[in-house]
Amino acid sequence: MDVTIYDIAERASVSIATVSRVLNNSTRVAEATRQRVLEIADELGYEPHTSAQNLARRQSNLIAVVLPWATNFFLEVLRGVQDRVAETSYDVLVYLARNNKEVESRLDRALKKGRAAGVLFLSNPVTDAFCEKLKNSSATVVLADTYHDEFESAVVDNVLGGYVATNHLIETGCRSVGLIMASPRSVPSADRRRGYVKALTDAGIAVDEDLISFDAEAGDGYTEDSGYRTMCELLSRPRRPDGVFVTSDEQAIGVLRAMREHGLAVPDDISVVGFDDIPLLRYAGLSTLRQPMYELGRFATERLIKKLESGDGESQHTVFAPELIVRETTRQAVAAVAAEEEE
């Protein structure tokens, strides 16, 4: 049997209430008693029993992170979450799902009573069903990379990202800008499309559905494989784009593969812009829109913790801006080329 506060109390000739007080550095305890208790606790190697604490306190020290796919994006976000959580006494429960249905069952588990104090719900659209579950739960929830009126959220401005990406393609001389989308059900993906449409419209270019291809499979479609399939499909159509905006870097890698197989050169035949700026791919030469993934994770966790500790409060909706990173899969901007020729 492990050492409990009873053991400490006995050794220190005080009651368990006192031990509990000093351990929680709560109200007035004689300095002498405090020292003695602390010493004995240390000596005995005392460690509080989390379940007992949670039961008595009627709360939990667990934060559940629910996410719909396991990609590099998530890896970065999780790093941010972990770093912030490490500074607290919370621990992180991870629920990895592979599709919408799995998200539901994982969420159910995460929301089980007494399980988690807070939930970080990532990237998945907050459907009515999920919203219901989230609201009925006693857990504090923060959304990241997805949005819903009724919950605190932290997102990257995907519309802006789509806009900037598409605009970059237009500025570098692309006339037929295509779009390779992940699942249209995915919120970030749908938002990026809106930015794409807006950029084209602003430039006076008509949106051509024939240049838009999306992943119709069950998953979320942010994978290399999805990008490959979707690009192949696009290339099988009569009109060929001279530039494509792809809704994630991983997909973009698949797009590049499809192009290679079709004997197409980048950026000469088709320029490519991704989204995310995954560290591992930074040297693949992919032009992309950088998302502050780590910061997103860390910030969302920060907010969650604050809500947990100070009894909720207002729900904010924070928006991070993505940043265009130009590398080798797009041409230089026309203006830049002109400037260079000046020299």
Place this chain on the structure above:
Amino acid sequence: MDVTIYDIAERASVSIATVSRVLNNSTRVAEATRQRVLEIADELGYEPHTSAQNLARRQSNLIAVVLPWATNFFLEVLRGVQDRVAETSYDVLVYLARNNKEVESRLDRALKKGRAAGVLFLSNPVTDAFCEKLKNSSATVVLADTYHDEFESAVVDNVLGGYVATNHLIETGCRSVGLIMASPRSVPSADRRRGYVKALTDAGIAVDEDLISFDAEAGDGYTEDSGYRTMCELLSRPRRPDGVFVTSDEQAIGVLRAMREHGLAVPDDISVVGFDDIPLLRYAGLSTLRQPMYELGRFATERLIKKLESGDGESQHTVFAPELIVRETTRQAVAAVAAEEEE
């Protein structure tokens, strides 16, 4: 207040003991009562309070996964862990560290009394200090991607992997085979080196320390950045290799970058073999040794659960074999070339 077994008991006019029995589908309960209780529980939306259960049962439903770095390797392993765990009532606590010191503090948290029933300790060398902690803890531990006599473990045969990789390089005509290592403190990395040495020795080639470069930084060195730095260092030395075995794919990407910057072609100037076969990199053309990462995670979890449920039992040491995947960063084997010329 949430609904408890007392509420159910009252509504069903039975005792809480009976409710508890049917909820745990334990011994003989009248079918009629069982039905009624189940119905009411469902109707009330009852959910057991995990902390209360854990306290009463004197056990935990948590499995802690402790890992020293956040790379794609881990992502795959975690998928395996999650998939297996999803079939049980366990939940997964993730402790991500960035270096050895962080591993220690994360491990301490994971081992806190009553926290986790089992610990999956990944990739990190089991130092004496860790071994001590692990043994003193009441948690069941399983090692994955690392080894220690006293604990169950599941590893990939890294010596074999290093051997096969090096041998492949030799067979495809490399005369000066270099080695780009992650931290020599890392067990997998050190084992891969042993395989490298053995392959050279078996081929009658002297091991030249000047062709071996490792990452001396604080981290584990399995990153792109590390590979880049380490390769640059190697290239700055007088003797230049015509092939290198790199201890991970992520590092290999960095090696490729370093080569590009030095104007070196792959595989013409230098052949490259990585390790891992990270999905995202499968189309980067990297020749590598595939580790069954997902399987490793799933299997280790399987073992952990088995031990948890059937009161320990023997500790096995399972070894998975890595598989050589030849792509474009190495030349074709001489035999293959010969065979081709035959045609």
Place this chain on the structure above:
DNA sequence: GTGAAAGCGCTAACAG
């Protein structure tokens, strides 16, 4: 300041 005592929600003998 400190102790006694009543739970937190659930499990598990032990009777019956």
Place this chain on the structure above:
DNA sequence: CTGTTAGCGCTTTCAC
């Protein structure tokens, strides 16, 4: 088959 009764280890009034 079912109820009674102790706890599990800790927190938290409420007195003293």
